[in-house]
Amino acid sequence: MWIEDQEPRFGRGEVVLVVVIGLAVLHHVDQLLRADGGGWAFGAGLLVYPALLLFGTRPWIRVALVALSLAIFQSATMFVDTPVEQYGTWARGASSALHAIGKPNLLGIASPALGVLSVTVSLLLTAATALALVLLTAEVRTLRRTGRTAAAATLVLILLTGAGYGWAASSTDTSTLARMVVWQGSDVLDHQRFPARTVDSRPPAFRFARAPGADRIPAQTVPVRDGGSVTERDLETFLRSTGTTAFIAIKGDTIRYEAYFNGYRHDSTFASFSVAKPFVSALVGIALADGHLGSVDDPVTKYLPELAVRDARFGRVTLRHLLTMASGLADLDPYYDPDLRAVALRDTEVVEAPGRRFHYNNINPVLLGLVLERATGRPVSAYLEQKLWGPLGMEADGSWSTDSERSRFEQMQTGLNARAVDFAKFGALYLNEGSWQGRQLIPREWVTASTRVDTTTDPAPHFQYNWWMRPGSGAPNDYWAQGNHGQFVYVSPGQDVVLLRLGIEYEYERWPELLAELARRL
Structure with missing residues (x-):
């Protein structure tokens, strides 16, 4: 009681x-x-x-x-x-x-x-x-x-x-555990959490020509596959409903369509995730042309000799193996680690002979970033600024997320952030075989080697120097950059088209197939 x-x-x-x-x-x-x-x-x-x-x-x-x-x-x-x-x-x-x-x-x-x-x-x-x-x-x-x-x-x-x-x-700048607790899983707002190096733009900004009505849909419908059937869906409704944040269609040198959804605008900053990887690949090609690197078949130990001290088998891993994801290294994704240099030099392991098997592994671009940093004697973001960001006439400053304030090493596997239209310019640069307004920014032969279906030097016909391909499809010469949560820069040389789709999430499993069809309809 x-x-x-x-x-x-x-x-x-x-x-x-x-x-x-x-x-x-x-x-x-x-x-x-x-x-x-x-x-x-x-x-x-x-x-x-x-x-x-x-x-x-x-x-x-x-x-x-x-x-x-x-x-x-x-x-x-x-x-x-x-x-x-x-x-x-x-x-x-x-x-x-x-x-x-x-x-x-x-x-x-x-x-x-x-x-x-x-x-x-x-x-x-x-x-x-x-x-x-x-x-x-x-x-x-x-x-x-x-x-x-x-x-x-x-x-x-x-x-x-x-x-x-x-x-x-x-403690998010010093602890992986702290980042996992506070930041939880990755998302498209990660660029607001990580520290970053600024990638300065340089006037004058290049601006694509715009077709009349570029704010209107270039194709009213697109074929959307649902199970075994294909349904024509209204394009704008489909983009909005799938969490798309930016969509740009460029044919030749003209924007045919540019639209933003779900709270984003033309001047918004977008996270790229693995769309950053082809930028790393391009910088390797430029560094070869500049003489900073000797050959794509150089062993990684030529530039990172500490690896050979730890395990002599690293001497068989070449830059080409890192570019083609055929390095034979154990899977390692140190996304939240505050010291990527230490992880790359201390925690990488050789588990099989390089060149035998394609295995997508985020430690490969991290090692390439270390090679570029040492070979060029500057931060990778500074090299990007000098060789591509400025010459391309990017509209706005970009940024490259770093592992921490103390280490200041760029997240080579991800973390490049920019306006959507500036990411589209990178696709247009590759569409033009590395040439931009009369300047060859990336060697033409490097662009060709990076984007062709070829198994003579690596085991994967669908992946070359950090670009994806569609061999055996109706668009075998198309290629694209792809980032987590549904980021795409799609290049169709046969149609003279670049398509960019950025989003909060994928929300659809067949984006390359849909983008290939849309490229044909432009």
């Missing part, structure tokens, strides 16, 4: 609980105004707070609800509606959450001050809820020892989790 008259009618715990409810209301108003769908659902959240005061005759239920609320607030702050996203939506005027990229807040303003206020309310809400749990548990005389122990254990666990997350949030 509960003896309520022995307890304070309105103790300190209830006072703090009223503060919690006030902060919660402010937090939900903030969520509504941000309009990005983050955090705890508005309706369900508000229903809980008055319920916490209604269970005066069952104080243990109120303690349990406070503990549950604390767990939900803590989880939401760490994984659903993070302080970075809360701040960004206000500071930039539009959502930075992956599920609502570019969605403007309801006030239509960009205010860093409101961003700070939003984060402050969210953090105070969690802290006040923790304090309320402590006080309410202490005030309930009739709460059995097991209940108090459970409440105390819940609080300790949540506080430890919060402390651990706080450590991780402050």
Whole structure:
């Protein structure tokens, strides 16, 4: 039997609980105004707070609800509606959450001050809820020892989790584990998380000619395969529904179509992921022409002799093997590692003879980046700026994400960031066999070797120097760069077409096939 008259009618715990409810209301108003769908659902959240005061005759239920609320607030702050996203939506005027990229807040303003206020309310809400749990548990005389122990254990666990997350949030530049906890899986906003080297543009900017009506769809429908059947779908509807963020169609030197979706614009920055790999390949070809590198058949140990000291078998791995993903190295993807140089020189392992088997492996471009850095005597991004970014007349500065502020080594397997139209220029450069406005920026023979179906020097007919191909298809001479989450730069020499599709996710499994058909219809 509960003896309520022995307890304070309105103790300190209830006072703090009223503060919690006030902060919660402010937090939900903030969520509504941000309009990005983050955090705890508005309706369900508000229903809980008055319920916490209604269970005066069952104080243990109120303690349990406070503990549950604390767990939900803590989880939401760490994984659903993070302080970075809360701040960004206000500071930039539009959502930075992956599920609502570019969605403007309801006030239509960009205010860093409101961003700070939003984060402050969210953090105070969690802290006040923790304090309320402590006080309410202490005030309930009739709460059995097991209940108090459970409440105390819940609080300790949540506080430890919060402390651990706080450590991780402050250690993302030095710890792989911290990045995995805070950043979780990769997504198209990674370029906002990693440090980066700037790749400066150089005036005058090159601008493609634009066909009349370039903002209209060049082909009304495209064939979309669903299982064994093919259906003609409206192109614009299909692009929007598949999470596409940018789509550009270039025929010859003219933009036939340019459109942006899901919160992105012409001047937005886009992450490339593995679309960066052909840029690395191009720089290797240029470095060969410049005399920085001797031959594509040079062993990697000529430039990275530490590898031979560790394992003599590295002496059989050539630059060509790294370019064609036939190096025989153990699979290694150090995406979140803060020191890629150390990983490449310390953790790589030879597991089979090079040249025998194609195996897509992200450590190969990392090693190529180390070779380029040492051979040219400068950061790879600086070499890119000098040899391609400036001469191509990129519209805006790009950036190349680095492993950390301390190491400052470019993520060679990913991490090149730019406007969509500037990525399309790279495709147009290859379409023109490395020539750009009368200058041969990439040796023509390197472009040919990089994009032809050839198994005389490597084992994979569908992959050459970091470009993909479609041998045996209806477009055997087409090739493309492909990045995680659905980034494509597709080149069709036979149709004189470059197509670019960037997106939040793939959302469709047959993009190369669809792009090949669209190239024929332009």
